[in-house]
Amino acid sequence: MRFSVWPNLMQPAVDVLAVARHADDTGWDGVWVADHFMGDGGGFGAPEDPTLEATAVVAALATATRRVRIGPLVLGATYRHPAVVAKWAATVDHLSATASAAPGGAGRLVLGLGAGWQRNEHEQYGIDLPPVRARVDRFREYCAAVTSLLSQPTSDLDGEWFQLTGALSEPKAAAGPDRSAIPVLIGGKGDRMLRIAARYADEWNMWGLPELIAERSAALDRACEAIDRDPAAITRSTQALLLPTDDEAAARRFLEAVAPRAAVAGPIGRIVDVVAAWRDVGVTEVIVPDSPLGRGAERIDRLDALAEAFAPFRT
Structure with missing residues (x-):
């Protein structure tokens, strides 16, 4: 399994970079950030x-770290044009390669994509947020555009929302010995979103504890089988709010405060049990938001304790 850190972007940039650099230096596998305004x-x-x-x-x-995978979890398709995203992704991938500790200078970006959902940022900035069905239809077209631009010499698309005409998008990925393209992660949980993931994703992500992940992952398997794609071609990742604490009263208060979001609180052993259950239902990456972990030395201590507890699961 992989284990990654998710720094909250509602904190100073110096703190975000400190968390990312610590993760890079202490064996974590990735650093993800949310895309909201x-x-x-x-x-x-x-x-x-x-x-x-x-x-x-x-x-x-890309340049502040040397080893970890990096990426957005996930870019909102409603406010980022696919051609701009493809150009941005390739550029950042090459920047990450210049600082990479990997042989051959391979890029480290994972391109996380989502349909968009947060109403207030759309309303305040005058950005259209279509109804869910139209939003998902638009996202399917969006993924077709992005993945073509990332992989094909030229791209053509005559869609309802996007048009590409002999579109060039160079450079492509910063390739390495074990990497030929920028992997695409798709975040979503509904059946129609899972059908899009089945077609376009290298990695699938959603919030959830093991029981829910198992049910949705099985639905993704069925969506892959319906288009003759091997379900094993898509890795599975998830996240929950994790609070390691020996104070059971504090754990209960935390779970009540963040409900209904997926969360685990209590002794490290309790969190380890959930990680084992995620592993058993096919999760290959667990992403840890830093927001419950405190700040400064307290956060570093908790990240180190979690990293030590997760070590037996690492691959």
Whole structure:
């Protein structure tokens, strides 16, 4: 299994980079960041809290780290044109290769894509947020455009939302001995989103504890089989809010405060049991948001404790 860190972008840039560099130095496998312009006023923070912009942060991570995979979890398709995303992704991938510790200077970007969902940022900035069905239809076309631009010499698409005409997009990925293209992660959980993941994703992601992940992962398997794609070609990742603490009262308060988001709180052994259950249902990457872990030395101590507990699961 892989284990990655998710720094909250509602904190100063110096803290985001400190978490990323610590992860890079201490054996974590990846660093992910969310793509939102503000909090949602609910479980994802207050709208007025300063929020760093994701693509700029990922570009900074490309040169601030040497080993970890980096990526957005996930870019919102409603406010990022696919041609711009493809050019950005290739550029950041090459930047990451220049700082890479891997032989051959391979790129380290994973391109996370999602359909978009957060209403308040769309309303405030005058960005259209179509109804769910239209949004998913648009996202299918979006993924076709991005993946073609990332892989084909030229791309043509005469779609309802996007048009490409002999479109060039160079360079492609910063390839290495074990990597020929920028992998695409798709985040989503509904059946129609899983059908898009089955066609276009190298990795699939959603929030969830093991029982839910098992059910949705089985649905993804069926979507792959329906188009004759091997389900094993898509790796599975997930995240939950993790709070290691020996204070059971504090653990209960935390779970009540963040409900209904996926979360685990309590002694490290309890978190390890959930990781084992994720492994048993096919999860190959667990992503750890840093927001419950405190700040400064407390956060570093908790990250180190989690890394030590996760070591037996590493591949």
